[in-house]
Amino acid sequence: xxxxxxxxxxxxxxxxxxxxxxxxxxxxxxxxxxxxxxxxxxxxxxxxxxxxxxxxxxxxxxxxxxxxxxxxxxxxxxxxxxxxxxxxxxxxxxxxxxxxxxxxxxxxxxxxxxxxxxxxxxxxxxxxxxxxxxxxxxxxxxxxxxxxxxxxxxxxxxxxxxxxxxxxxxxxxxxxxxxxxxxxxxxxxxxxxxxxxxxxxxxxxxxxxxxxxxxxxxxxxxxxxxxxxxxxxxxxxxxxxxxxxxxxxxxxxxxxxxxxxxxx
Amino acid sequence: xxxxxxxxxxxxxxxxxxxxxxxxxxxxxxxxxxxxxxxxxxxxxxxxxxxxxxxxxxxxxxxxxxxxxxxxxxxxxxxxxxxxxxxxxxxxxxxxxxxxxxxxxxxxxxxxxxxxxxxxxxxxxxxxxxxxxxxxxxxxxxxxxxxxxxxxxxxxxxxxxxxxxxxxxxxxxxxxxxxxxxxxxxxxxxxxxxxxxxxxxxxxxxxxxxxxxxxxxxxxxxxxxxxxxxxxxxxxxxxxxxxxxxxxxxxxxxxxxxxxxxxxxxxxxxxxxxxxxxxxxxxxxxxxxxxxxxxxxxxxxxxxxxxxxxxxxxxxxxxxxxxxxxxxxxxxxxxxx
Numbered sequence: 001x002x003x004x005x006x007x008x009x010x011x012x013x014x015x016x017x018x019x020x021x022x023x024x025x026x027x028x029x030x031x032x033x034x035x036x037x038x039x040x041x042x043x044x045x046x047x048x049x050x051x052x053x054x055x056x057x058x059x060x061x062x063x064x065x066x067x068x069x070x071x072x073x074x075x076x077x078x079x080x081x082x083x084x085x086x087x088x089x090x091x092x093x094x095x096x097x098x099x100x101x102x103x104x105x106x107x108x109x110x111x112x113x114x115x116x117x118x119x120x121x122x123x124x125x126x127x128x129x130x131x132x133x134x135x136x137x138x139x140x141x142x143x144x145x146x147x148x149x150x151x152x153x154x155x156x157x158x159x160x161x162x163x164x165x166x167x168x169x170x171x172x173x174x175x176x177x178x179x180x181x182x183x184x185x186x187x188x189x190x191x192x193x194x195x196x197x198x199x200x201x202x203x204x205x206x207x208x209x210x211x212x213x214x215x216x217x218x219x220x221x222x223x224x225x226x227x228x229x230x231x232x233x234x235x236x237x238x239x240x241x242x243x244x245x246x247x248x249x250x251x252x253x254x255x256x257x258x259x260x261x262x263x264x
Numbered sequence: 265x266x267x268x269x270x271x272x273x274x275x276x277x278x279x280x281x282x283x284x285x286x287x288x289x290x291x292x293x294x295x296x297x298x299x300x301x302x303x304x305x306x307x308x309x310x311x312x313x314x315x316x317x318x319x320x321x322x323x324x325x326x327x328x329x330x331x332x333x334x335x336x337x338x339x340x341x342x343x344x345x346x347x348x349x350x351x352x353x354x355x356x357x358x359x360x361x362x363x364x365x366x367x368x369x370x371x372x373x374x375x376x377x378x379x380x381x382x383x384x385x386x387x388x389x390x391x392x393x394x395x396x397x398x399x400x401x402x403x404x405x406x407x408x409x410x411x412x413x414x415x416x417x418x419x420x421x422x423x424x425x426x427x428x429x430x431x432x433x434x435x436x437x438x439x440x441x442x443x444x445x446x447x448x449x450x451x452x453x454x455x456x457x458x459x460x461x462x463x464x465x466x467x468x469x470x471x472x473x474x475x476x477x478x479x480x481x482x483x484x485x486x487x488x489x490x491x492x493x494x495x496x497x498x499x500x501x502x503x504x505x506x507x508x509x510x511x512x513x514x515x516x517x518x519x520x521x522x523x524x525x526x527x528x529x530x531x532x533x534x535x536x537x538x539x540x541x542x543x544x545x546x547x548x549x550x551x552x553x554x555x556x557x558x559x560x561x562x563x564x565x566x567x568x569x570x571x572x573x574x575x576x577x578x579x580x581x582x583x584x585x586x587x588x589x590x591x592x593x594x595x596x597x598x599x600x601x
Contacts, residue, residue: 049494050490070496070498073496154495
């Protein structure tokens with residue numbers, strides 16, 4: 001269970017998050033949507049403690065994250081970053097084992113149990129066959145699965161994903177998100193995914209949070225949030241929302257015509 | 265090639281043997297063995313006495329000093345590369361060695377007594393200067409959170425020439441003692457002897473000891489500060505510790521053996537090609553390999569113009585600079601690190 005309570009953050013003088021409050025329950029997938037620059041990545045970074053917050057709290061089961069050391073925090077919360085410039089000479093196996101860091105002593109000694117957990121994480125992320133390969137040789141989709149495996153290897157109750165499908169082809173986008181959803185249900189993980197594809201969000205998330213200019217504008221089921229007015233206004237482009245032809249939930253389609261003046 | 269430690273140790277052992285055997289007089293390996301046996305049994309055959317004197321008083325301390333220097337440069341080079349996430353970081357190229365040299369010469373120009381404590385003060389001054397250098401070069405080269413290769417090398421080279429000029433100026437102005445520093449600065453072990461070895465040792469044990477245990481942290485840092493922290497590393501603390509330890513090792517090496525370039529670049533690079541990028545293994549291997557590599561170059565420096573010796577820094581630069589250019593081209597073409 002992840003509780004975000006009126007979290008604010010700033011880059012220098014510029015306020016990027018304004019009192020964001022959001023809860024993600026165990027076994028729940030929440031998609032964080034919003035236009036570029038709305039603060040999706042910033043929220044992920046603020047929750048994971050890599051940028052300082054100017055107000056508010058992040059908690060789980062009563063523990064305030066701000067009072068925890070990076071190592072303690074990494075036992076509660078794992079982050080799947082966007083695939084970008086991974087050190088290519090590392091093997092997949094070495095990379096995934098790094099997920100055990102919060103449980104290692106200062107020598108970084110790996111126990112048999114750590115290896116067993118790394119193997120399981122690779123298996124669950126459907127990447128066991130890649131174990132011997134070097135990260136630099138992998139496709140974007142494979143690298144993303146490796147990063148997912150590394151996060152799973154951290155054995156945390158909370159999982160944050162920052163635009164995990166940003167650079168992936170269609171089949172990888174869908175399979176990765178289905179995988180994450182399955183993991184959330186099987187292992188009762190609290191999952192927060194920042195993403196920009198609204199229809200993928202509708203497909204994979206139990207609830208959707210719409211973030212605009214650092215504030216939560218709407219929060220609820222995909223049907224409740226993916227409304228034409230809300231989305232048109234948030235993204236500054238008129239959209240139509242129709243029932244999805246073959247699965248539950250809405251389908252968002254951008255209009256052909258440019259935005260009217262009153263939408264801006 | 266499996267068994268990285270075995271091969272690296274074999275190489276080091278061979279290098280030590282060469283360094284003891286080769287010089288103005290050739291001491292055959294069986295005589296070296298006889299000298300060692302004689303020392304252990306306290307009974308030295310009379311015909312080996314001259315050789316024994318040469319080995320104990322001259323060759324062994326020099327060999328140890330060179331080996332320790334190489335170990336320091338190999339280890340700190342690897343650490344800087346991991347810290348800056350840049351395969352071309354080398355104590356010499358990023359200016360730390362010249363900075364440390366300047367610090368050492370400042371300390372010498374104040375006073376340079378050839379005593380244990382006098383010798384201990386020079387590395388300390390070198391250490392402070394090395395640390396300042398690394399911070400200045402890093403601040404100059406940094407763009408956001410990354411340190412691009414070109415910026416790092418340019419800032420390093422610029423600062424390096426500044427420090428070197430200042431060093432030359434100090435040496436020209438001074439008389440007597442500090443002139444001895446000229447040979448030293450070019451990387452000759454002009455201060456050989458057991459005293460130098462003993463004075464160098466505490467700095468190295470501390471610096472390299474810390475580095476050996478920093479492998480896991482450096483592995484995490486290869487993924488960037490944010491990911492490293494999200495995986496549970498206290499990033500700023502880990503970086504400061506590695507920076508201090510690497511600069512301490514470099515400073516100690518420079519203070520006793522002068523400015524020797526490229527060892528910290530060549531050794532980790534080759535080891536990485538063979539045995540991968542895992543810093544938990546790469547660091548100890550680079551320390552051992554650095555010792556061996558510098559010994560081999562020192563042997564070469566002794567024999568190439570025999571009976572005259574050339575400073576080993578010249579040999580490492582002559583072999584290292586082309587190697588550096590090759591790596592630079594390769595890194596540009598592949599972006600593999």
